[in-house]
Amino acid sequence: MVSLIQSQNQHSAAVFTINHSQFHSLFLNVQILDAEQIRAWDQYTIQHEPISSIGLMERAAQQCVDWLLKEAWRNKHHLIFCGKGNNGGDGLAIARLLLQNQLPVSIYILEFGKIGRPDFQGNLQRLHDLPNADIHFVQSSTTLPTISENDIVIDALYGSGLNKPLDNLSAELVNHINQSNATIVSIDVPSGLFMDKSSVGNIAVKATYTLTFQCHKLALLMQENAPIIGEVTVLDIGLKKEFLATIETSSYLLDEKIIRNIFKPRHRFGHKGTYGHALIAGGSYGKMGAVVLATKACMRSGAGLTTAFIPKCGYNILQISAPEAMTIIDEEERLLSTLPDDIEKFAAIGIGPGMGTAPETQHLLSFFVRRYKKPLVIDADGLNNLALNTSWLQLLPPGSILTPHPKEFDRLFGNHVNDFARMETAQQKAKLYNIILVLKSHHTLIAFP
Known part of the structure; x- marks a missing residue:
């Protein structure tokens, strides 16, 4: 199972628990659906509301127009680019509704000589019924319109059904739009962007804003698409929520509402002995800042007692920076080398920040992996040491948590050409080694075994 957690500023300590009975109800409305499932959701709504497909399209368009009308763009020229x-x-429905609201609108339809989908044709007829509809057909590069940087471009060329990279006239038009420096609003997904696989290297509209329907799409959560998607807004178009109980998915979006539902408040008679004793192992000469920050974070996150295992050179730094923490001092001056006694007494161990990758420190990590039977949390140089000794991955205590950023992830598991490939590898490795992988980014990926 994979979860993506949205970035939020957090200011309070928290302990989270969740059981299987809670899981289904909590995560039902935060499933990340693929393109096929979203099309099925549309059809379910059409059949069970009931509503016509063009009626559902009208509802989606109205939500977009409501959003557009809230912006200070009423006097700007709106250029709406449509596929078929x-x-x-x-x-086309957005264009008609904007015209009915007295906004200046021009419509440009990408023309390949084929009839459009039925709901496209229906909306085209409705648009023709308006006396002031300014409709143009883009048939070649010579018919590309002039776009001012003061214009508002509405991108409705290609949606979630796209299955091949844009080329020829489609690619020319998208490049033309991107070069305009206009404000670009993409409908559902930026044209040229695949929903469920990587679009790296493909031509796509570089949206200023993306108005996506009903739920987040996986492509809109991936770091690699940041230059394309702009600011994303999810618009509720009234798809029937009952559909979500009929499908299965392995990906979920973890949001603040879910976190608040699984938050475990502290007992008012609790004390430092109630909430466990954590060990933070890290630091080396010139890199004590990392273990200081990790120690402070450990205390802030709710550990009852926190001990820092550090080299001799870090003693004064740690005790001055975090006087609440206890310390265990390694016999080496500049690095960690010797396993502390009785590490099993610690309820949790985090290892890696600033510890370096000296041979002595690598051996120390191997002792932690072999001797400690509870899950380890491994970050930073702990991960780099693992990358130098990948056979140790199979020795990790079950449930251990690895927290790499993308470059650390690639050092561990090989180079990846895109974020979708990393996501697939994270799922595979979490299952293979019975660990939890936390791939850090703006939207952090959590892969469970």
Whole structure:
């Protein structure tokens, strides 16, 4: 199972628990659906509300227009670029609703000589019924319109059904839009962006804003797509929530509401002996800042007692910076080398920040891995030491938590060409080694075994 957690500023200590009975109800509304599942959700709503497909399209368009009307763009020229699929149908409906609100609008339809989808054709007819509809057809590079940087571009060329990279006239038009420096609003997903796989190297609209329907899409959560998606807003278009109970997915979006539901408040008679004793192992000459920060974070996150295992050179630094913490001092002056006695007494151990990758420190990590039977939390140089000794991965205590950023992840598991490949590897390795992988990013990926 994979969860993606959204970045939030957190200011309070928290302990989280969740059981299987809670899981289904809590995560039902935060499933990350693929393109096929979203199309099925549309159809479920059409059949069970009931509503016509063009009626559902109208509802989605109205949500987009409501959002657009809240912006200070009423006097700006809106250029709406449409393909001939359902995304283009959304664009035509948006154009009509904007015209009915007296906004200046021009419509540009990408033309390949084929009839559009039925709901596109239906909305095109409705648009033709307006006396002031300014409709153009883009048939070649010579018919690309002039776009001012003061214009508002609505991108409704290609949606979630895209299955191949853009080329020829489609690619020319998208490049033309990107070069305009105009404000670009993409409908559902930026044109050229795949929903469920990597789009690295492909031509895609570089949106200023993306108005996506009903739920987050995986592509809109990936770091590699940051230059494309802009600011993402999820618009509720009234798809029936009952559908979510009929499907299974392995990916979920962890949000503040879920965190608050699984938050475990502290007992008012609790004390430092109630909440466990944590050990933070790290630091080396010139890198004591990392273990100081980790020690402070450990205390802040709620550990009852915190001990820092550090080299001799860090003693004064740690005791002055975090006087609440206890210390165990290694016999070496500049690095960690010798396993402390009785490490099993610690309820949790975090290892790695600033510890370096000296041979002595690598051996120390191997002793931690072999001797400690509870889950370890391994970060930073702990991960780099593991990357130098990957056979130790199979020795990790079950449930251990590894917290790499993308470069550390690639050192551990090999180079990856995109974020989707890292996500797949994270799922595989979490299962293989019975560990939890926390791949850090703006949207952090958590892969469970």
